[in-house]
Amino acid sequence: MAEPRLIEISPVTRVEGHGKVTIHLNADNQVDEARLHIVEFRGFERFIRGRLLWEVPVIVQRLCGICPVSHHLAAAKAMDVICGVDALPPTAEKMRRLMHYGQVMQSHVLHFFHLAAPDLLFGFGAPAEKRNIFEVIKENPELGRRAIAMRKFGQDIIEATAGKKIHGTGAIPGGINRNLPIETRDRFLAVIDDMQVWAQDALALARGYTLEHDHLVAEFGSFPSNYMSIVREADGALDLYHGTMRALNSDGGTIFDKLDYTRYHEKLVEDVRSWSYMKFPFIKELGPEAGWYRVGPLARMNTASFIDTPLANAALDDLKAVTAGAPNNSTLANHWARMIEVLHCVEKIRDLLHDPDLQGTDLRATGVRREEGIGVIEAPRGNLIHHYKVDENDMVTYCNLIVSTTHNNEGMNRAVKDVAVKHLSGQERITEGMLNHIEVAIRAYDPCLSCATHALGQMPLQVEIFDAAGTLIDSRQQTSGQG
Amino acid sequence: MSDPDFTFTIDGTTIPAKPGQTIMEAADAAGVYIPRLCDHEGLRHQGGCRVCTVKAGGRSVAACTQPAAPKLVVENETDHINKLRRDLVEMLFHEGNHLCPICEASGNCELQAMAYRLDMTGPTKFPYLEPCRAVDASHPDIALDTNRCISCSRCIRASQDVDHKGVFGYVGRGIHRRVAVNGSDLAHTDADITDHAISADVCPVGCIIRKGVGFATPIGEREFDHGLIGSDIEGKRRE
Numbered sequence A: 001m002a003e004p005r006l007i008e009i010s011p012v013t014r015v016e017g018h019g020k021v022t023i024h025l026n027a028d029n030q031v032d033e034a035r036l037h038i039v040e041f042r043g044f045e046r047f048i049r050g051r052l053l054w055e056v057p058v059i060v061q062r063l064c065g066i067c068p069v070s071h072h073l074a075a076a077k078a079m080d081v082i083c084g085v086d087a088l089p090p091t092a093e094k095m096r097r098l099m100h101y102g103q104v105m106q107s108h109v110l111h112f113f114h115l116a117a118p119d120l121l122f123g124f125g126a127p128a129e130k131r132n133i134f135e136v137i138k139e140n141p142e143l144g145r146r147a148i149a150m151r152k153f154g155q156d157i158i159e160a161t162a163g164k165k166i167h168g169t170g171a172i173p174g175g176i177n178r179n180l181p182i183e184t185r186d187r188f189l190a191v192i193d194d195m196q197v198w199a200q201d202a203l204a205l206a207r208g209y210t211l212e213h214d215h216l217v218a219e220f221g222s223f224p225s226n227y228m229s230i231v232r233e234a235d236g237a238l239d240l241y242h243g244t245m246r247a248l249n250s251d252g253g254t255i256f257d258k259l260d261y262t263r264y265h266e267k268l269v270e271d272v273r274s275w276s277y278m279k280f281p282f283i284k285e286l287g288p289e290a291g292w293y294r295v296g297p298l299a300r301m302n303t304a305s306f307i308d309t310p311l312a313n314a315a316l317d318d319l320k321a322v323t324a325g326a327p328n329n330s331t332l333a334n335h336w337a338r339m340i341e342v343l344h345c346v347e348k349i350r351d352l353l354h355d356p357d358l359q360g361t362d363l364r365a366t367g368v369r370r371e372e373g374i375g376v377i378e379a380p381r382g383n384l385i386h387h388y389k390v391d392e393n394d395m396v397t398y399c400n401l402i403v404s405t406t407h408n409n410e411g412m413n414r415a416v417k418d419v420a421v422k423h424l425s426g427q428e429r430i431t432e433g434m435l436n437h438i439e440v441a442i443r444a445y446d447p448c449l450s451c452a453t454h455a456l457g458q459m460p461l462q463v464e465i466f467d468a469a470g471t472l473i474d475s476r477q478q479t480s481g482q483g
Numbered sequence B: 001m002s003d004p005d006f007t008f009t010i011d012g013t014t015i016p017a018k019p020g021q022t023i024m025e026a027a028d029a030a031g032v033y034i035p036r037l038c039d040h041e042g043l044r045h046q047g048g049c050r051v052c053t054v055k056a057g058g059r060s061v062a063a064c065t066q067p068a069a070p071k072l073v074v075e076n077e078t079d080h081i082n083k084l085r086r087d088l089v090e091m092l093f094h095e096g097n098h099l100c101p102i103c104e105a106s107g108n109c110e111l112q113a114m115a116y117r118l119d120m121t122g123p124t125k126f127p128y129l130e131p132c133r134a135v136d137a138s139h140p141d142i143a144l145d146t147n148r149c150i151s152c153s154r155c156i157r158a159s160q161d162v163d164h165k166g167v168f169g170y171v172g173r174g175i176h177r178r179v180a181v182n183g184s185d186l187a188h189t190d191a192d193i194t195d196h197a198i199s200a201d202v203c204p205v206g207c208i209i210r211k212g213v214g215f216a217t218p219i220g221e222r223e224f225d226h227g228l229i230g231s232d233i234e235g236k237r238r239e
Ligand code: SF4
Pocket: B097, B098, B099, B100, B101, B103, B104, B105, B106, B107, B109, B110, B111, B112, B148, B205, B206, B207
């Protein structure tokens, strides 16, 4: 009888965190188990211990080169609590919101134009050389120009609120360290109409593309799952910066709602598995088998009762009409969801720019020190939880982070196993189709490991099969991504 | 009757001086900047960091302690001297553990500012020692991250000479010599947030930390956001 074998797939990424897929075949070459390994943040959680609380919102930005602002704000929110501040001065909260909308906008635009636009313009079957943003700009200079201008707008908002485009210092425990000067505000107002029109155009593009490629849904994955995000406490509206937690099942039924996020651990359990640094959260009352859930733009479209900006809300109604109001389970619809959020961000940014509170000078509140603080935010990729304990000497003694990719961990692993069972079992050799499908399955969840390499088209994917003795018997690498 | 005033030159510029002034004091008054890290206004001169090394009459001397003399010819901003200074600053970076992007002193830090002024652009030839000392946060208002200490002794002099306390002192010898407090930790000293030694401008780096401040100063308004270190002194010259 043949020995069990191990297949290893290693996507090589340039920056932070990288993933590896190992597929365990049994003696009959059937898939026993498939695992996605992601180098995760455990080291970071240790590093942060012994640091002073005021440093934390700046230090945690180093977790991710793509969405540092999300970590910055989630940590600042947790430290607000620790500093005894339950309500920020209006200027501080609005400056932070402005920063966040700028960040979500630039992240979504980057994702959309790098990952979706090549497919939109050239189709899924286009040769690898065509599937990148440079070809998009060549083919459609106007679209390329807009992509760059929209991204820059978001980055400029970040710079105006945090001091730098990347790794700034704006949010401090209890508030913010700057307001928005009138001249800066006017500079943004001068182009906000363009941003709105372009966001609407991009939304139309994403919508049309999703509806047109409906037939691909089966191939690219329609994964019924539970969904979780924060929503505005009072009315369930989409709120990317603050709210209470809501989880729905794949039919739209409520699992929990209005959950104060400081009690997240009452509803979410973080499962630990010996082979992975990354935890596997699930909804406690549903158990580990049925309790896994997804977070992200599409999850938010599913959980939000409505959107409090008119254009984005109309777009949400339009999206919901496709599934007659039920949660949308189609992975492809994530592009659509992202563009709805970009429009929402533009509308929110416009409202904020017209708000005189942004020129206020009351920037920071103080309170009575507490020992524990939790900050939750909806990052571009989904729900993000920062949890700290700080001792009487102001030093961090405990840190727990649940990032979007961790929330989606179980879903990703299941998707990989699905693909593996379908395409690998019984095979002797690795085919290009296997590589493509595994990569697509992972990327459907937009994990941060790939967010670091947005031009995933260039991400080499390495697959190796070793026999029981550890000898390499097959190896395959592809340099172009699929989907 | 006191000795008369005199002049000398730094890099060809005539500098007026009074008897008893150091080269650096006279240069400062004349708007000529000589880089320095351990010397600090209001504290006794020490000549410890050697970043202020100049050539006076062909000899390498510390400008902060060397008295000016009539007709002395001083070289300050030559390529050779600035390279020596850069080596010294590089060694300070390598001796400590400096993660500027996450350090609240960033933008206000004299070591970082000196590195910019001297064109230190990246990792250097020296090995990193990467100390990993625990932060002393025992005091309610003050913390110490000695991984960033450059042993300039400014806190020691400020505590002894201005505060008349002796909160800080050196322990160890040679390469192991470093700054420590005169108690088991900061909480067990008589350090107080109102001490001169603890004030914002005494420690040139992010080693002595005043709790609660953090990143309250926005990027753009920090001390060195608007000009190189020394540009305030150089500005006097143009006035
Ligand atoms: S003390 Fe200065 S040089 Fe050291 S990390 Fe802080 S800013 Fe950088």
